[in-house]
Amino acid sequence: MPQRGRPRGFDADEVLERALEVFWRYGYEGASVNDLAAAMGINKPSLYAAFGGKEELFRKVVARYADEDMEYARRAFTEPTAYEVVATLLRENALAVTRDDRPAGCLSIQGGTACSTENAPVAEFLAASRLAGERALADRFVRAVADGDLPADADPAALARFVMSVTEGQAIHAAAGVSREDLRQTAEIALVGFAAASGARLPEHTTNPA
Amino acid sequence: MPQRGRPRGFDADEVLERALEVFWRYGYEGASVNDLAAAMGINKPSLYAAFGGKEELFRKVVARYADEDMEYARRAFTEPTAYEVVATLLRENALAVTRDDRPAGCLSIQGGTACSTENAPVAEFLAASRLAGERALADRFVRAVADGDLPADADPAALARFVMSVTEGQAIHAAAGVSREDLRQTAEIALVGFAAASGARLPEHTTNPA
DNA sequence: ATAATTCTGTACCGATCGGTACTGATGCTG
DNA sequence: CAGCATCAGTACCGATCGGTACAGAATTAT
Numbered sequence A, B: 001m002p003q004r005g006r007p008r009g010f011d012a013d014e015v016l017e018r019a020l021e022v023f024w025r026y027g028y029e030g031a032s033v034n035d036l037a038a039a040m041g042i043n044k045p046s047l048y049a050a051f052g053g054k055e056e057l058f059r060k061v062v063a064r065y066a067d068e069d070m071e072y073a074r075r076a077f078t079e080p081t082a083y084e085v086v087a088t089l090l091r092e093n094a095l096a097v098t099r100d101d102r103p104a105g106c107l108s109i110q111g112g113t114a115c116s117t118e119n120a121p122v123a124e125f126l127a128a129s130r131l132a133g134e135r136a137l138a139d140r141f142v143r144a145v146a147d148g149d150l151p152a153d154a155d156p157a158a159l160a161r162f163v164m165s166v167t168e169g170q171a172i173h174a175a176a177g178v179s180r181e182d183l184r185q186t187a188e189i190a191l192v193g194f195a196a197a198s199g200a201r202l203p204e205h206t207t208n209p210a
Numbered sequence C: 001a002t003a004a005t006t007c008t009g010t011a012c013c014g015a016t017c018g019g020t021a022c023t024g025a026t027g028c029t030g
Numbered sequence D: 001c002a003g004c005a006t007c008a009g010t011a012c013c014g015a016t017c018g019g020t021a022c023a024g025a026a027t028t029a030t
Helices: A010-024 A033-040 A045-049 A052-068 A071-077 A084-094 A117-148 A157-174 A180-198 B012-027 B032-042 B044-051 B052-066 B071-077 B080-094 B119-148 B156-175 B180-198
Strands: none
Touching: A010 A052, A010 B012, A045 A052, A052 B012, A052 B032, A052 B080, A052 B156, A071 A180, A084 A117, A084 B156, A117 A180, A117 B044, A157 A180, A157 B052, A157 B156, A157 B180, A180 B180, B012 B032, B012 B052, B032 B044, B044 B052, B052 B071, B052 B119, B071 B080, B071 B119, B080 B119, B080 B156, B119 B156, B119 B180, B156 B180
16 A cells, blocks of 8 residues: 555655755755745745655755765766876866855755754764865875875875865855855865875876877 | 933943954854853943944944954065055964954954844955955055056956955965964965065065174 | 544644843943 | 932843644545
């Protein structure tokens, strides 16, 4: 028996997408439940019935964000060398924080870096998510050391911290209105810096044959 | 006639300092006027009489913050070369965002990167302040090009953007609980990166004479 | 049909938001 | 001392906050 009673009049995924945009633009505390329900095109009781409450809704939104908007990061990790991982990460991040179908910046930061006491768990949750991403990057660098495209004395955690710091700075800049081209420039500078500071093996200059 | 009527029972500078801490820790929207007045040790009507309102209070707090907590940045600008300016800036920033007599991070970011519609001016004001600092750094780099400690083809604006991005990343990291030592590591990596990407003239290795 | 179930929509809850009217207390000036 | 100016403190304002009670509508199961 697949369903009993009146079926809901909206698609949960679709309205989550609307909520994502509102949280992203206004932050967790800056987005009121009324705002959210209005943007989602549903009534508040439907919101509470379907998603549980403001914080639960936000966590579902963040999960969706991680699945979709952060896919580029997981893709970057599959690049063959540390240098290329970082290059992809920084360049794709410059694009991700300046998409014209999304608010500027990234949800993880716009969502809220500081919150009132009662919402402190939200800020902590976001911070923990970012640090988890950083740990994943550090793990990727550990493999890079094993692969030999990072020197044996490289510090994976420190390098990951540096790269993530730059992506966070890009996000802050984007939210301040800095252009995609300017962020791309930051990515290139940081990439040269990463190569120099890490001693990463650079991709071979495939000077066009023939 | 220096003063008429009842003198106020608090020191404006002193209570501003308390307000600074509250805004810093909870963000603009996360700090309620009740919280602020309580932390300042005054009543709400006194707050409004002395400072005008929540937003005006915040702007006065930010001005105080710029005067005191950002003094290290102005000091960094007086270093003789671009490399040393950046070295001081990044290292001092690692300290500034992890002071144990201050909330973690920096007010400019913790204050609010995203706000509800009605408080959007606050986020814009903070973003503009950060970009003004970046412009000042770019100007310092222009002078560095003239001084010859940055190459003639260096891009001052792009380099300044990179450096500020790292400091913002440091602030975000600090707010997430990352340690001072780890941020110092980020500073050193970014500094090596800056030197490599900019072609900055390095300070002479003053190998101890005698 | 009728009961059971689940959603929608209105209308509301107490609490808190930023902000203020007003009464008294406290000072300086004549 | 009288009179005035300013501050402190209580008590309150309308609006909005996150969250919900309840009644009616829509669907499946019997």
